[in-house]
Amino acid sequence: MEDKRIKAFFEQQTRAILGRSATQPGGFRAYFAEREPKDNEILGLLAISVMMSGDFPLRSRYASPIEALAALSKSARAELCRQFRSELKACLRQMGHA
8 A cells, every 4th residue: 555655756757857858858868768777777867856846745654765766665666767768768759769
């Protein structure tokens, strides 16, 4: 059950991050236009983005977004990364990069 809650939060963050990056032509989306992100890059980007936003509703249970991501099962982290890549590819197609 906890995996679902954490994963749902970071899935929402994925959409928010990719949405914000549309206005940043030199941002990470441009960097990933030429290469597929590794799992550790995706997880790091999610953790840092959440820390910088200050919006972390799981704080009562986890000290940081990194700790919450680490609490996910290996399969849940892999699924989160697959979803990020899928949404990134869709965004890149929309922008004409792929």
